[in-house]
Amino acid sequence: MHSSTLNCFVANRVSELQEETRNIIWRHVPTKSNPADIVSRGCCAQELSNTIWFRGPSFLEEDVSKWPGNEDVMTIEVPERRKAAVFKNTACENNVINDILDKYPISRFLKVKDVVHIAPKELEDTFWKVISLVQRSCYSSDIQAIANGNVAHRSLQKLTPFLHKMKVGNEEINILRVGGRLTNAPIPYDARFPALLPKDHRFVKLFVEHLHRSHLHAGPKVLLGILRQKIWIINAREVVRKIVRNCVHCFHYKPKLLGQIMGNLPVDRLRAQRPFLVTGVDFCGPFMTSYRIRGKSPYKTYIAVFVCFSSKATHLELVSDLSANNFILCLKRFVGRRGIPQKLFCDNATNFVGACNKLKELKESFFNDEVAQKLKSICCQMGLEFNFILPRAPHFGGLWEAAVKSTKTLLNKNITESYLTFEELQTLVVEIEAILNSRPIVPMSDDPNDGEALTPGHLLIGSSLVAIPEQHFDVTKPSLLNKWQRISYLKQQFWQMWSRDYLLSLQQRSKWFTDEKNVNEGQLVIIHEDNTPPQQWLLARITKTIPGRDGKIRVVELKQNMEHRVAQSIK
Numbered sequence: 149m150h151s152s153t154l155n156c157f158v159a160n161r162v163s164e165l166q167e168e169t170r171n172i173i174w175r176h177v178p179t180k181s182n183p184a185d186i187v188s189r190g191c192c193a194q195e196l197s198n199t200i201w202f203r204g205p206s207f208l209e210e211d212v213s214k215w216p217g218n219e220d221v222m223t224i225e226v227p228e229r230r231k232a233a234v235f236k237n238t239a240c241e242n243n244v245i246n247d248i249l250d251k252y253p254i255s256r257f258l259k260v261k262d263v264v265h266i267a268p269k270e271l272e273d274t275f276w277k278v279i280s281l282v283q284r285s286c287y288s289s290d291i292q293a294i295a296n297g298n299v300a301h302r303s304l305q306k307l308t309p310f311l312h313k314m315k316v317g318n319e320e321i322n323i324l325r326v327g328g329r330l331t332n333a334p335i336p337y338d339a340r341f342p343a344l345l346p347k348d349h350r351f352v353k354l355f356v357e358h359l360h361r362s363h364l365h366a367g368p369k370v371l372l373g374i375l376r377q378k379i380w381i382i383n384a385r386e387v388v389r390k391i392v393r394n395c396v397h398c399f400h401y402k403p404k405l406l407g408q409i410m411g412n413l414p415v416d417r418l419r420a421q422r423p424f425l426v427t428g429v430d431f432c433g434p435f436m437t438s439y440r441i442r443g444k445s446p447y448k449t450y451i452a453v454f455v456c457f458s459s460k461a462t463h464l465e466l467v468s469d470l471s472a473n474n475f476i477l478c479l480k481r482f483v484g485r486r487g488i489p490q491k492l493f494c495d496n497a498t499n500f501v502g503a504c505n506k507l508k509e510l511k512e513s514f515f516n517d518e519v520a521q522k523l524k525s526i527c528c529q530m531g532l533e534f535n536f537i538l539p540r541a542p543h544f545g546g547l548w549e550a551a552v553k554s555t556k557t558l559l560n561k562n563i564t565e566s567y568l569t570f571e572e573l574q575t576l577v578v579e580i581e582a583i584l585n586s587r588p589i590v591p592m593s594d595d596p597n598d599g600e601a602l603t604p605g606h607l608l609i610g611s612s613l614v615a616i617p618e619q620h621f622d623v624t625k626p627s628l629l630n631k632w633q634r635i636s637y638l639k640q641q642f643w644q645m646w647s648r649d650y651l652l653s654l655q656q657r658s659k660w661f662t663d664e665k666n667v668n669e670g671q672l673v674i675i676h677e678d679n680t681p682p683q684q685w686l687l688a689r690i691t692k693t694i695p696g697r698d699g700k701i702r703v704v705e706l707k708q709n710m711e712h713r714v715a716q717s718i719k
Contacts, residue, residue: 309324368388
């Protein structure tokens with residue numbers, strides 16, 4: 149046995165022994181005849197006298213010809229023998245591209261291209277060589293059929309495929325191309341007859357992802373047009389949509405917000421009660437008001453919009469600034485005209501984060517903690533309950549948000565660029581209030597016998613605020629009652645119409661129709677910020693979920709950067 153066939157440590161020792169004992173003949177001693185094995189494997193002192201330790205093996209007393217030979221040694225497996233490496237060459241031309249693409253992403257090839265500076269011609273030849281290998285692995289039977297003069301599979305007959313011989317380097321390859329009807333089109337040859345590829349191949353996915361990133365994360369339609377300038381993928385629309393949909397970078401710029409089915413209406417909106425007994429308030433503006441004095445610049449004024457929960461009646465008050473004192477005076481004017489409300493709801497205004505400076509001014513001057521506590525204390529003295537809705541939840545106050553939109557629409561149509569005085573603007577605001585309270589709250593009927601439509605003005609004064617005064621009264625049945633009873637009877641009739649027509653019209657949901665899965669505590673979420681790019685939205689973790697009466701979670705408490713935050717809403 150040569151030392152080169154053994155492992156390193158054993159080979160060194162065997163080589164040293166063979167160098168020192170060149171003229172010595174080595175023979176193998178079996179284990180039973182080897183005295184050294186008795187001590188190395190353990191033996192009692194009492195048994196040592198009965199062994200061959202003192203007298204040696206018995207074959208030493210016999211003739212040399214009867215000594216054990218080395219024939220049995222060659223059949224013994226030596227553990228220290230070095231393993232021989234065997235190389236096997238196999239033909240795997242059709243699978244080599246699959247193995248490379250499965251092991252290495254396309255970004256690795258792009259980095260290699262940037263470092264090695266591969267020539268464009270070499271890249272182009274490599275691309276068509278890869279196309280040929282992919283086609284041979286997926287359309288081998290169709291290529292063989294077309295080469296023999298037969299037709300391709302039925303699924304490819306609409307594309308009229310044909311084989312095109314291309315010279316790539318020093319060899320020729322066959323490319324399966326789409327025939328089509330664009331032979332006479334003045335476009336490049338690759339666009340007229342693009343190469344045919346399957347939709348579920350690994351190379352196709354990597355190539356489409358590369359085109360998507362290299363063309364600034366193009367959308368599905370643009371990506372499809374770029375793709376068909378060279379290759380034709382079966383069911384390409386599904387492929388490009390899937391690539392764009394699974395792109396993490398594109399998802400960050402077009403995220404899908406968490407949603408939930410539209411909740412049930414609160415009880416305060418379903419009760420037939422005095423107008424403005426439960427009210428919501430919000431601000432809109434600013435609107436520029438003029439002094440009409442030379443040298444004095446216009447100043448900002450705002451409008452406080454009060455909306456009744458049950459009748460949707462609107463009350464508008466003009467406010468000179470956003471101080472807490474002016475709002476308290478505005479609230480007192482509202483109470484003096486409409487009565488003391490039982491509950492007053494207000495926007496939290498933290499949804500103004502990231503908005504323009506005008507909205508930031510509204511938030512900083514009015515919706516701070518000190519002003520909120522002052523408002524609550526004043527309202528407690530007046531006997532009404534002042535509540536703030538959740539932050540970042542304008543849909544919780546959709547009733548007064550719609551009134552603000554209608555008010556601003558009418559103001560912008562009438563003011564345009566003119567600066568009105570405070571009295572002129574106040575007059576315009578009162579007229580807009582009358583128009584808003586004269587809008588029908590139920591669909592108007594085409595039957596002339598149904599009378600006029602129910603408006604908030606009917607629940608306030610008994611008729612529409614912009615209607616022409618009547619010259620006579622109906623004296624059929626209510627004539628038996630006195631004047632006070634007649635007014636009470638008419639109010640009851642209006643509230644019956646409210647319960648019959650308006651209340652039942654609130655049955656349908658206008659959006660958010662489907663039940664969504666509730667979020668869980670500990671779930672990581674992204675906080676949506678208005679007027680802020682999606683890349684700047686912050687991460688937070690849900691610490692508490694607040695379910696509604698229907699068991700659906702629309703409000704959660706979040707923790708961001710190890711700091712506890714107030715409750716957030718889910719649309």
